[in-house]
Amino acid sequence: MSNMILVEPSTDFKLQYIEMIEEWKGTGERMVPFVLRYDYEDFDSFLDKIKNLRDNPMQDEKTVNSSTFWLLENDERIVGAVNIRHRLNRYLLEIGGHIGYGIRPSSRRQGYATEILNQSLRHARSLGISRALVTCDKDNIxxxxxxxxxxxxxxSEATINGVEIQRYWIEIR
Incomplete structure (x- = not known):
């Protein structure tokens, strides 16, 4: 596999990010993680919103502080994104977990998802998370x-809002 690294969102990769999002939008799929659905027209405001998620206390029952990264290939192409939650609340314990990640459609089935999750687990460890919850829809083989x-x-498995969810725990070494 080529050189892969998690990078924090920045204006340095604005064009690569927009290219990934436009590709994804073209499929009509729901983009995951949720931060990919943020409006990026004002890119500086978009980056501020992501930094706010990381640094400022959250005020609702569904959101906790989280860090967002892009998976950069060979220092030039963004192939995916991940959102790592710093802790779990009741909602995220049921659905969402610690780590939500997604790979752009043209880069799937090439090992990038395994790599982004692997690197995300190492970052989660640096946040003090020793056991990470990762969930997925049951039909997402x-x-x-x-x-x-x-x-x-x-x-465990559960049906939440009509969707069958699988919950996996990963011990982080």
Whole structure:
């Protein structure tokens, strides 16, 4: 696999980010993680919103502080994004977990999801997380395989808002 690194969102990669988002929008798929759905027309405000998620206390029941990264290939192409939650609340314990990640459509089935989750787990460890919860829709076989490749152990399944969710725990070493 080529050189892959997690980078913090910045204006340095604005064009690469927009290219990834436009590709994704063209598929009509729901973009994951949720931060990919933020409006980026005013790119500086977009970056401020992501930094606010990381640094400022959250005031609602669904949101906790989280760090966002882009998976950069060979210092030039963004192939995915990840959002790492610093802690879990009741909502995220049921659905969402510590780590939400997504790979742009043209880069799937090439090992990038396994790599982004692996690097995200190392970052989660640096945040003091020793056991990470990662969830996926039960019908998302590729995501389940990625989680299992990263030592995920299926804990439970539940139907939430009509969607079957699998919950995996990963011990971070």
């Amino acid at each position: 590729a995501s389940a395989r990625t989680i299992i490749k990263n030592n995920g152990i299926l804990d």
